[in-house]
Amino acid sequence: MSQEAHAGGAEPIAVTSLSASLGGRAVLRGVDLSVPAGSVVTLLGPSGCGKTTLLRCVAGLLRPDSGEVRIGDRPLSGPRTWVPPERRRVGMVFQEPALFPHMTVAANVGYGLPRSARRARVEETLRLVGLDGFGRRLPEQLSGGQQQRVALARALAPRPAALLLDEPFSALDAPLRAQLRREVRAALAHIGATALFVTHDQEEAFLLGDAVAVMHEGAIAQQAPPAELYRRPATGEVARFLGDPNVVLGIAAGAVAETPLGAVPLASPQRGPVDVVVRPEQVLLQDGGGAIVESVEYFGHDCVYLVRAWGGPPIRARELGAPRFSPGDGVTLHFDGAPTAAFGGIPDISDPALHPSA
Amino acid sequence: MRHALVLMVAALFAAPFVYLLGRNLGEPGQFIASLADAGLAGSLGRTLLLGATVAAGATVIGTAAAWVVARTDVPARTALAVLLALPLVIPSFIGAFALIAAFATGGLLERLLAPLGVGSLPSVQGFWAAAAVLVLLTYPFVYLPVAARLRGLPADLEESSRTLGAGAAATFGRVVLPQLRASMIAGALLVFLYTISDFGAVQLLRYDTMTRSIYADRLFDTTSSFALGLVLATVALAAVAVERRVARRERRDTRREVRPLVVRLGRCRAAVATATWALVALALAAPVAVLGWWAARGLSEGRARTGSAIADPSSLAGPAANTALVSVAAAVVAVAVVLPVAYASARRRERLADAANGVIVGGFALPGLVIALALVFWALEAPGPAAALYQTLPLLVLAYVLNFGALSLGSAQVAVRGVPGSLDDAARTLGAGRLRRLVTVEAPLIAPGVAAGAGLVLLSAMKELPATLLLAPPGFTTLATRVWSASEDSFFADASIAALLLISLSAVLTWALVIRPARSMLGSDL
Numbered sequence: 001m002s003q004e005a006h007a008g009g010a011e012p013i014a015v016t017s018l019s020a021s022l023g024g025r026a027v028l029r030g031v032d033l034s035v036p037a038g039s040v041v042t043l044l045g046p047s048g049c050g051k052t053t054l055l056r057c058v059a060g061l062l063r064p065d066s067g068e069v070r071i072g073d074r075p076l077s078g079p080r081t082w083v084p085p086e087r088r089r090v091g092m093v094f095q096e097p098a099l100f101p102h103m104t105v106a107a108n109v110g111y112g113l114p115r116s117a118r119r120a121r122v123e124e125t126l127r128l129v130g131l132d133g134f135g136r137r138l139p140e141q142l143s144g145g146q147q148q149r150v151a152l153a154r155a156l157a158p159r160p161a162a163l164l165l166d167e168p169f170s171a172l173d174a175p176l177r178a179q180l181r182r183e184v185r186a187a188l189a190h191i192g193a194t195a196l197f198v199t200h201d202q203e204e205a206f207l208l209g210d211a212v213a214v215m216h217e218g219a220i221a222q223q224a225p226p227a228e229l230y231r232r233p234a235t236g237e238v239a240r241f242l243g244d245p246n247v248v249l250g251i252a253a254g255a256v257a258e259t260p261l262g263a264v265p266l267a268s269p270q271r272g273p274v275d276v277v278v279r280p281e282q283v284l285l286q287d288g289g290g291a292i293v294e295s296v297e298y299f300g301h302d303c304v305y306l307v308r309a310w311g312g313p314p315i316r317a318r319e320l321g322a323p324r325f326s327p328g329d330g331v332t333l334h335f336d337g338a339p340t341a342a343f344g345g346i347p348d349i350s351d352p353a354l355h356p357s358a
Numbered sequence: 359m360r361h362a363l364v365l366m367v368a369a370l371f372a373a374p375f376v377y378l379l380g381r382n383l384g385e386p387g388q389f390i391a392s393l394a395d396a397g398l399a400g401s402l403g404r405t406l407l408l409g410a411t412v413a414a415g416a417t418v419i420g421t422a423a424a425w426v427v428a429r430t431d432v433p434a435r436t437a438l439a440v441l442l443a444l445p446l447v448i449p450s451f452i453g454a455f456a457l458i459a460a461f462a463t464g465g466l467l468e469r470l471l472a473p474l475g476v477g478s479l480p481s482v483q484g485f486w487a488a489a490a491v492l493v494l495l496t497y498p499f500v501y502l503p504v505a506a507r508l509r510g511l512p513a514d515l516e517e518s519s520r521t522l523g524a525g526a527a528a529t530f531g532r533v534v535l536p537q538l539r540a541s542m543i544a545g546a547l548l549v550f551l552y553t554i555s556d557f558g559a560v561q562l563l564r565y566d567t568m569t570r571s572i573y574a575d576r577l578f579d580t581t582s583s584f585a586l587g588l589v590l591a592t593v594a595l596a597a598v599a600v601e602r603r604v605a606r607r608e609r610r611d612t613r614r615e616v617r618p619l620v621v622r623l624g625r626c627r628a629a630v631a632t633a634t635w636a637l638v639a640l641a642l643a644a645p646v647a648v649l650g651w652w653a654a655r656g657l658s659e660g661r662a663r664t665g666s667a668i669a670d671p672s673s674l675a676g677p678a679a680n681t682a683l684v685s686v687a688a689a690v691v692a693v694a695v696v697l698p699v700a701y702a703s704a705r706r707r708e709r710l711a712d713a714a715n716g717v718i719v720g721g722f723a724l725p726g727l728v729i730a731l732a733l734v735f736w737a738l739e740a741p742g743p744a745a746a747l748y749q750t751l752p753l754l755v756l757a758y759v760l761n762f763g764a765l766s767l768g769s770a771q772v773a774v775r776g777v778p779g780s781l782d783d784a785a786r787t788l789g790a791g792r793l794r795r796l797v798t799v800e801a802p803l804i805a806p807g808v809a810a811g812a813g814l815v816l817l818s819a820m821k822e823l824p825a826t827l828l829l830a831p832p833g834f835t836t837l838a839t840r841v842w843s844a845s846e847d848s849f850f851a852d853a854s855i856a857a858l859l860l861i862s863l864s865a866v867l868t869w870a871l872v873i874r875p876a877r878s879m880l881g882s883d884l
Contacts, residue, residue, distance in 0.1 A: 112788030
């Protein structure tokens, strides 16, 4: 083990067809996920979708029902393989810091290191997380943010093949969370770690992840770089989960769908009735018209209108700057933006000549 | 393997009750005849009457004391908070003995009242004497949980009630009291259990409850003794079952920083303070003063009587050493026996472990006298090597373990639960194997809690009387049996000296194990 621990170096994580259950309830249903060596993948999903279960399966803290987990070229969990967590060479950071309360910071960070290498590596790792000089303190003498930094240092110290983080900032308040996010991103980039980062916070997922894997009901709905994910969500669930969009009914005819907002260009041509994803910033308001502004939420650098346009749920429209309209004003809604996603239609693979509106 | 261990522990703790059941049902005719005997109905009635009276009295006094300490601006609140808990350190037989000694001919009260022209005092005994002593000794069982609950009750509940137009009294009745009800009932049931199990006070004050009959009948009317034992055990188990249910129902408000709400007493402040200090004086200062007075008198008379503690200090050192020996042995064995169950129930939440947990708590419910009765007759009549246990120390230690194991189980469970599973997970992902995790993470973290549990067993074993009387080997005297024999023989000075020694030891342990840990509950300023 000590030989391996010295080896260090980031390795890719590969999860294939992983299924797992908790207390007889199926939580993971055939998860496929890969984290390339040296990159950060954030695992995003609502609470209860199985994110933490997946992470625990990768760590070896939970035994899956079927499927495989590999790190580098080592099979860790499979039909005939089971490597216990203590021999997986993964580092894990938990929601709460989970520091050993009876050990000093240095002893915590050195816990996973062979005795001979301890002192130097502990100092080095504490410096990495900005806590040099804190080695002799006890966890209870540290603030919440400092404790979580120690937890990160403790996980990084043995140079794990892969780092697993389970909503490590969820217990911290917003400004501290933002600061730690930046620090962790810098630290992970600096050492080139392979990391799988679980979060339910879209902002955090987009900021930290080279790629984001969106999890829905025990499976990965889509894994893609943040911008790609936002622009081209693969399923309705992914689209709904990201960016709090309007979903409006439309009739697709190839690359365009006719909606109450007018013609909306589609990212993927299709036909028939569709749910069109329209983000609030893609809705443009013009003075005068049959749609009524219901309420205005002013956030300072932007504002959001809730507009009752027809029978359906109100449409959310976001504009930069101070509000131009007041509740009760009549407006007209227009779509203004790049081609967007739509779901539910029949895929249209025919030639452009077949849809005249294109 | 793990299951077998838990099962064995459970069987051990169930043994006394099962033996009692077997003894009685083995001869159903005699059992039924004993039940039909008018003597049983009478002593059962007296037991329940005393239990209910003491529980009611202790609940009223304990709740009032808790409210005064937790919610008012009574002077010296901090000192009162601690002093009000201290009667816990006085065993019932010492409390009863102090009452008798106070009223005795040539005693403290006689001297104090003589100038007022009061002649000889009536000797105190019977129902009201027993009830008074027991109420004064047991009200802390209500006071401690109710005070803790009051401290944990956020002030904004009461403040909302006041802003909604309810007065102070209405607020107490409609908002505070319902929140306290579970703590009060649970405390009252513990007092009830303590009272019906009590032997020392009722024996000294001559009130014929079941324990007294069992003790008297055990030699010449064994059948009746066993029948009474089974009935008493059943009542006790029922009381604990209800207590568990009530305690579980209580919802805890987990908010940590609770702003204390202080009710200004105004003109009543002096009266409330006087009443509270009077309680401390009666329950704590008076017994200690009486014992101290007799002890001082004994010391000044010196070597008047051969064999007394004054003439021969070693007659006290021996029992003290014996008390230490058996209590420490009981504490160590109890921890060793219950630790596997604590792990299985707190960590793995196994159904079997929960059942074992229930059986061990049942052992705590059984009166020590009943456990001792079962063990004595089992050893007397057991075939082969078990018979050799009769009148040996291991059997006495076993009785303590069966009776008080639940105390160490509770602490051990809290300790095991207090170690979050994520610590073990973290250690695993850092490459630590099972042994290393146990030695470096688990053991250091649970050690203090387990030690505290052992201390509670130690404390209880030290003060235990009836099982010690029945099971101690001939000639093996503990501090408790020394106090007992001296008080039965009316050697007041000797009994007082031994009693003061026992109370002091028990006070130190109670302070360290019960009161200090509860300080945060009683008030951060303690």
